[in-house]
Amino acid sequence: MTARINVNEKVLKENDRIAAEIRQQLSEHGILSLNLVSSPGSGKTSLLERTFRELSNRLTMAGIAGDVQTENDARRLEAAGARLVRPIVTGGACHLDARMVQQAMTGLDLSSCDVLFVENVGNLVCPSSYDLGEDMKVVLISTTEGDDKPLKYPAMFRRSSVMVINKVDLMGLSDFDLERVKKNARQINGDLEIFEVSCRQGTGLQDWYAWLTKTAATKKRR
Amino acid sequence: MTARINVNEKVLKENDRIAAEIRQQLSEHGILSLNLVSSPGSGKTSLLERTFRELSNRLTMAGIAGDVQTENDARRLEAAGARLVRPIVTGGACHLDARMVQQAMTGLDLSSCDVLFVENVGNLVCPSSYDLGEDMKVVLISTTEGDDKPLKYPAMFRRSSVMVINKVDLMGLSDFDLERVKKNARQINGDLEIFEVSCRQGTGLQDWYAWLTKTAATKKRR
Numbered sequence: 001m002t003a004r005i006n007v008n009e010k011v012l013k014e015n016d017r018i019a020a021e022i023r024q025q026l027s028e029h030g031i032l033s034l035n036l037v038s039s040p041g042s043g044k045t046s047l048l049e050r051t052f053r054e055l056s057n058r059l060t061m062a063g064i065a066g067d068v069q070t071e072n073d074a075r076r077l078e079a080a081g082a083r084l085v086r087p088i089v090t091g092g093a094c095h096l097d098a099r100m101v102q103q104a105m106t107g108l109d110l111s112s113c114d115v116l117f118v119e120n121v122g123n124l125v126c127p128s129s130y131d132l133g134e135d136m137k138v139v140l141i142s143t144t145e146g147d148d149k150p151l152k153y154p155a156m157f158r159r160s161s162v163m164v165i166n167k168v169d170l171m172g173l174s175d176f177d178l179e180r181v182k183k184n185a186r187q188i189n190g191d192l193e194i195f196e197v198s199c200r201q202g203t204g205l206q207d208w209y210a211w212l213t214k215t216a217a218t219k220k221r222r
Numbered sequence: 223m224t225a226r227i228n229v230n231e232k233v234l235k236e237n238d239r240i241a242a243e244i245r246q247q248l249s250e251h252g253i254l255s256l257n258l259v260s261s262p263g264s265g266k267t268s269l270l271e272r273t274f275r276e277l278s279n280r281l282t283m284a285g286i287a288g289d290v291q292t293e294n295d296a297r298r299l300e301a302a303g304a305r306l307v308r309p310i311v312t313g314g315a316c317h318l319d320a321r322m323v324q325q326a327m328t329g330l331d332l333s334s335c336d337v338l339f340v341e342n343v344g345n346l347v348c349p350s351s352y353d354l355g356e357d358m359k360v361v362l363i364s365t366t367e368g369d370d371k372p373l374k375y376p377a378m379f380r381r382s383s384v385m386v387i388n389k390v391d392l393m394g395l396s397d398f399d400l401e402r403v404k405k406n407a408r409q410i411n412g413d414l415e416i417f418e419v420s421c422r423q424g425t426g427l428q429d430w431y432a433w434l435t436k437t438a439a440t441k442k443r444r
Contacts, residue, residue: 007229039262040346040375041367067374068347092377094316094347122374124262125290125316125345144366144392145263152289152344153262155314167366170395174422200396 015130018098022105022133026116032219033116035132037156038140039149040122043166045073046199047140047208048117049080055209056081059216060112064088064104065119066096073119084108095127096120102133114216124149128156135219136161143167144174147181150188157188162195164208169198237352240320244327244355248338254441255338257354259378260362261371262344265388267295268421269362269430270339271302277431278303281438282334286310286326287341288318295341306330317349318342324355336438346371350378357441358383365389366396369403372410379410384417386430391420 026033036044048063055061062084065073074087086104088096101118110116118134120127128137139160141149144167150157157163163185171178178196185192193211197204248255258266270285277283284306287295296309308326310318323340332338340356342349350359361382363371366389372379379385385407393400400418407414415433419426 039344039367040371041261041364069376070370070373072370072374094345121347122261123316123345123347125343126348142263142366144364144389145261148292148294149262151292152294154291170366170392173392173395 012129015098018102019131019133022098022102025105026110026133027222029110029113030220030222031110031113031116032216033118033132033134035118035120035127035134035137036140037120037124037127037137037160038122039124039142039145042122042140042142042145043199044119044122044140045076047164047166047197048077048082048119050199050202050205051117051209051212052077052080052082054205055212058213059114060084061115061117062108062110062113063117063119064101064108066090066100066121068092068094068121084110084113090121094121094123094125095130096132097130098132114220115212124153124156128159138162138164140164140166141181143171143176143178146174147176147178147184150181150185154188157185157192160189160192162193165194165196166199168196168203169201234351237320240324241353241355244320244324247327248332248355249444251332251335252442252444253332253335253338254438255340255354255356256384257340257342257349257356257359258362259342259346259349259359259382260344261346261364261367264344264362264364264367265421266341266344266362267298269386269388269419270299270304270341272421272424272427273339273431273434274299274302274304276427277434280435281336282306283337283339284330284332284335285339285341286323286330288312288322288343290314290316290343306332306335312343316343316345316347317352318354319352320354336442337434346375346378350381360384360386362386362388363403365393365398365400368396369398369400369406372403372407376410379407379414382411382414384415387416387418388421390418390425391423
């Protein structure tokens with residue numbers, strides 16, 4: 001077990017080195033980078049589809065969409081009008097790492113970009129350990145998953161800056177309690193910025209768009 | 223990367239050795255062992271709660287409930303009347319391994335047991351690689367996650383023998399298509415036994431109970 005931990009530490013150190021390169025490159029262009037993480041099916045792609053569709057007149061956005069298999073998510077983003085999109089197929093790996101992101105970035109012209117979204121593999125555990133050079137992690141949780149998830153998967157919520165609660169239109173059909181999930185999440189991380197949305201119905205997205213626009217502008221000015 | 227793979231191979235080999243011990247021990251007692259895997263919040267605990275509550279008069283069942291943090295799932299099973307229950311808190315690990323299960327088993331009197339359920343960490347990727355000495359993996363997918371998941375996380379569906387589609391009461395509130403998810407799953411694994419249930423409303427559970435009772439009896443006779 002000791003050997004395994006040491007090797008993993010080495011892998012993580014190499015990952016951090018590449019992540020720092022990515023962070024440096026994005027900062028030079030004033031590009032805000034968000035690493036979207038969640039369980040499978042929480043709505044990462046749905047959130048990005050709507051964001052690309054409804055905010056492209058105000059922000060130039062790029063997307064890197066990771067999956068274990070298929071390029072479906074990247075295709076969905078392209079169908080939503082996103083022009084700067086690259087897929088990553090991990091071929092089995094349970095998370096994106098910085099090297100994969102750096103390689104995907106070479107296929108994107110980021111010179112006039114405001115925001116880079118990196119959509120991680122659907123997994124509420126492993127992606128929390130890998131820095132992808134992002135400014136922040138954005139963790140999504142959908143109301144159908146249950147309000148106990150922040151307590152059961154604390155590392156992801158601790159390392160995220162933003163929590164988007166999706167599928168609020170489906171509340172009332174389960175025991176999910178909005179106040180309880182926020183209480184559970186803030187118990188893990190008191191600094192979380194929280195949005196309540198329905199990507200299907202559009203509820204709450206204006207707040208997300210306002211935050212995104214403001215945060216991208218702040219990054220640009222730095 | 224080569225070093226990492228070699229170390230992982232060693233870890234997996236040691237895991238397989240312990241899994242074989244577990245399999246041997248359970249087979250000597252004629253105990254059917256099922257390894258339940260899914261995304262977070264698909265309903266593994268809900269399925270087990272109802273199964274313990276409604277089938278305990280016909281089968282003696284034990285449960286080992288794994289989570290990254292909290293013993294909530296084990297407590298939920300105990301509240302559902304399960305007497306043979308042990309929690310595993312992985313403390314960060316994204317999957318159960320055979321050693322954790324073997325240790326948890328020492329706390330359970332399995333002598334008169336018919337079925338052992340091992341509820342894995344909610345993760346549709348990593349648990350697919352770890353043999354826990356089970357007879358079969360049972361993968362759950364809920365209708366709110368989307369019908370593309372078998373294609374995006376193929377290893378889990380390939381290595382499972384049973385697929386339980388949960389939350390069928392929430393169909394119609396999303397784009398989830400029951401025929402499409404079954405087609406996608408069978409494209410990955412043509413041998414999957416499929417059940418369509420709502421753990422909340424009880425729909426379809428009789429078929430699951432009948433299969434479980436029959437499969438446990440077959441194991442007992444072997």
